[in-house]
Amino acid sequence: MKGLTARLRYLFGSSKGLALGTVALIALTAAFMGMLSGPMAEWGVRDFWIRLWGMDLNPLEREGRLIFLYHAFAMAVIAVEVYMLTGLYAMKESYKLIIHILITVGYLSAMLFGLIFAYWGHNWVFHGLFIFGQALIFFAGVMLAVAFWPWSKDYRLPEGSPYWRLKGGVDGERLAVFIMVVATLISAIYGAVPGSFYGHGFEVFLSEDIIRIPYHTPLQLAIVGHLHIMLVDIAVAAVFIVSRWVDFKGWTQKWAMPLNIIGTVIISIGAWLVVPMRPIAHHVINVGASFLMLASVFMAIYVWRRQIEKGLAEMGLSYQEARFGQKLRALFRDPLPWGATWLMLFMNLVVTAPGVYMAIKLEMFRHWLLREEKIGLVGHWHILAFVIAAILLLYYIDLAGVRGKARQWLGWIVILGNMVATTGANVLILKRVFVPEILEQPLVSRTLLVMDIALFSFLTALAAFLMWRLVDLFKPDGRWVEEWRNPAFTPLYEEDTP
Amino acid sequence: MNLHRSLVRLLLLGLAVLLAGCGADLKPPENVPTVDTGVNPDEWVTIPAGEFLFGLHNKRAVIAQDYEIMRTPVTNAQWAAYLNQALAEGTLKMGDEGVLVDYPGEPYHGGKHEIEIGPGAYLVYPLEALGAKVVYEDGQFVVKEGFANHPATFVTWFGAWAYCQSVGGRIPSEAEWEKAARGTDGRPYPWGWEITHAHANYYKSRDPFEVYWAGLGETTPVGFYNGQTHLGFHTEDAASPYGVYDMAGNVWEWVSDDIEETHQRILKGGSFTDYDIDNRAVWRNFAPPEFTGPTVGLRCVRDK
Incomplete structure (x- = not known):
């Protein structure tokens, strides 16, 4: 019993345990749902799978089911990203705890009850729990924005810091993450409002099915904007996760982070403009995307240089004396x-x-x-x-x-x-x-x-x-014990940093 | 095992698999078996006026008067006969690309992706189309052996418009088409709520004609899915509640509704290259009216 409690505490009480559990749940859900499409459908596995699990798949409700499925995966991926962000960036432990509780209960509720509602008949209690879960995730996002408040005195950078530093020592990267979180929250509202307005009578549609119809209602356009920007925000969050993982700093970071901020703001505005100013929205989105793409180039320059240096050091070579081929080998190590x-x-x-x-x-x-x-x-x-x-x-x-x-x-x-x-x-x-x-x-x-x-x-x-x-x-002294004892998310090059 | 060597081998294997497809046999079908399904493509079926459930969201709609719809899509034999007769009578004419018809045109609104369809001659049927079953030989359109009672394909919307006029009818509206396919109880498929290989010709539905075009498949004779066994393949009776056949799978069918400011047209019913779910009677495909392809056919309605 004590062992079980310890494992549950690890799985639900630590960022690393939560991330592990969520990655596993995503993989299991993908494997389960993968039986319903692609070659599995052609080989007849789908029909067997539906009968085996007693699923109720009304052909007229396929579009709605897909929307639930997309949300189920999206909520879980957002949860993984939040666990990683809270592990990688400094923040108050109390905030971290609240965020973890909200997002864990939220994504589990949205994912499990959403899928049960969509694939096993329509019990509206489950639909309510799906909405409830998403609401919790939203509030986790609000708390995340609070936790990332960039003007907090606790997270100011000293002069001469290798990281991008704004006036008064404000951490530029923290500001970038904060803006991404706020943009994501507004973009979530962009999807939530049309969904809430129509309630369970909402006439579901897939954007790709209405692409050739030139007239769309503002609510349809809001959903089109929402689905695009949410994926972008998930991608931008991934950039910040990698940024801390590789301890992104120096001149490349000082170029990349402003670009990330500008890109996030412009691309979000572009997506929101889909409703009132559709003809220009895509141009604005393209401009924003260009800034974000350029930011990722700077990150790649930094990481590849560090990788080459680290690899060459392991090979007993210095950067100056190594040939191109050796540098390439070092990069791929x-x-x-x-x-x-x-x-x-x-x-x-x-x-x-x-x-x-x-x-x-x-x-x-x-x-x-x-x-x-x-x-x-x-x-x-x-x-x-x-x-x-x-x-x-x-x-x-x-x-x-x-x-x-x-x-x-x-x-x-x-x-x-x-x-x-x-x-x-x-x-x-x-x-x-x-x-x-x-x-x-x-x-x-x-x-x-x-x-x-x-x-x-x-x-x-x-x-x-x-x-x-x-x-x-199942091991009494497995890696999970080590992760429980050492919850810190160690940056990749920390051991190299003097 | 050397990791990098293993990965390179795996990649090369993948490339080899990909390239192996380039030499696949893609000759047009030969020695196609003839199947008499017993369903008469010359018949029309009456659809009664009244309320029904329309579209993906099952909205209540009403069709005010009875109308008739063809029991099956127009067949290759019917299409070839029409082309020859209309060319002889002068209602169609031959152009460089194929058979043309004079069309009065449609209003232009200056929409972003709008095609301009002014008065003029428009393509009905192409002369050169890989996979076409009705071919132009020695000044006549003839049907390739074995395909006489298969649905006509490569027909443009203008072709459907011209053909339906010639039989005293018109292209069905989306509502007319869907009511004939679904009846009034909101079912997604003409026969009910579930699709199986025995109900319709769709992608990987294992019908006897799926061997052609390297497994892409081919059209099946109209009325093939009528509860009988053809070429050793058992079928369910997949007629709609009104006895209309081939409303799911086989070929897409043009409907008359024009999407304003683009002039894209709607196609209904799915085809032999589409996944089962896209054969739902409520699902819409779109194409411009001059589109022509191996999965696109036609059917007409007429007022009673």
Whole structure:
């Protein structure tokens, strides 16, 4: 009993335990729901799965179910990010405790009851608990903003600090996180208001289904803006997590953080403008996105330089005397930090570039069936979500203490699995550009096979990792004990810093 | 095991798998079996006036008068016969790209993505289309062997407009199409609430025609899903409550509703290349009226 209590205290009472539990729950839910689509549907596994679990899937309610599913995953991912942010940034323990309680109860309530409501008949009590959970998460966000209050005297930086410092010693990065949190809260309201206004009579829709109808109500537009900006905010939060993980500082940090602030503000305003000024909203969003992308370049410059220096030191070489090939080997020695920043840049190849291409060639896409355009739209944000998830996972692998060969295997499989799957998804999105519909099947089948291999590798690696942590929980002196005793989120290069 | 070597091998394997698809056999179908389903494509079915549930959100709607709808989509045989007759009569004409029809045009509103459709000649059916079953040979349109009672494809909205006029009818409105497909009880599919391989021709539905185009599939004869066994494949009777066939899967069907300020048209019913869920009668696909493709066909209605 004492052992069980200790483990529950670790899982629910520490940032690391909470993050572990949430990552595991996301993985389990993804595996469970993965049985309902893609090749599982084609192979007949879906029908078996529905019968096995007694699910109630009214075909007319598919759109609503998907919205619940997206929210279930989003709430859990936001919770993971909050656990990481509260672990990585200094804040009062009392705030941390309140935030953890609110967001944990919130995401569990929203995720579990939302999915039960959507997939197992409509008990409106569960719908209420889904809303209740999201409300708690919102208040956790409010508390997070309070905890990150950048003008607090406790978190001022001394003169000569290597971090971006504003007048009076205000921590610029803390300000950037604060602005991201506030922008996220406003953006959440942007989705919550239309949802609340319509209550349970809301006529659900998927944005991709109404893209070719030129007239939308303000509430529909609010939802379009909401879903775009929430994913952006999740991505920006991931940038701040990586920032503390790698102890981002120096001139690159001093350039990146103002860019993050400007980018977050502009892109949020752009998304909010979708309702009143739709024709210009996208231009504003593009400007904001450019600032954010540039900020990630600065972070990559910093991390890659540190990685090379660290790797060369391990190889017994100095930066000055090492050849290009040796520097490259040093960079790749640890796939995790390199991968997290590389994926931030790679995102531009698999998300930004195809998105821009589709926007430029929109008339061509509009000349085809909506389905072709829809594949592009849905694929576009699935890819973005998957890249963000991979970045967070790379950090979590480090946080969970994976070292040695396991770190190499896990890291590279996450990076390459992500790259192959997202590249494949782009082949599917853009296939009509180079192959007519009647000839597409070989390309589609082969691409899907390669993507499935990549995703299978990714998920198998994740499952093995989580299994290791599950087994660890049964050990009296496992890693969980160490994490409970040492709750600090150690930055990656701390050991190198004199 | 060397990690990097293993990863490179895995990537090369993936690339090889991808490239292996480039040489797949993609010849048009040959020796296609003929299936007489017993469903007569020349028949029309009466849909009674009255209230029904319309659209994804099951909104109450009313159609004020009885109307008739074709029991099946227009077949290749009907389409070829129409093209030959209309060309001979001069109601259609031959252009460089294909068969054309004079269309009176539509108002232009200057919308952001609006296509300008002024009075003029518009494509009805292309002369060159990979996968087309009605082909132009020796001055005549003929149907490829085995496809006579399959639904016509590659027909533009203008083609549907011209054809329906020729049979004394018109393209159905979305509401007319959906009522004929769903009846009045709010069901998502013509036959009820669940879709199986025995109900409709959709992507990976394992029908006997799915072997063509490297597994993409092909159209099935109209009325194929009528509760009988064809080519060893058992089907359920998938007619709508009014006895209308092929309202889910097989080919998309044009409806008349024009989306103002874009002139995009709505297509209903799903096709052999769409996932099962996209075959719901409530789901909408969109395309510009001059769109032509291997999954797009037509059906007409007429007033009683």
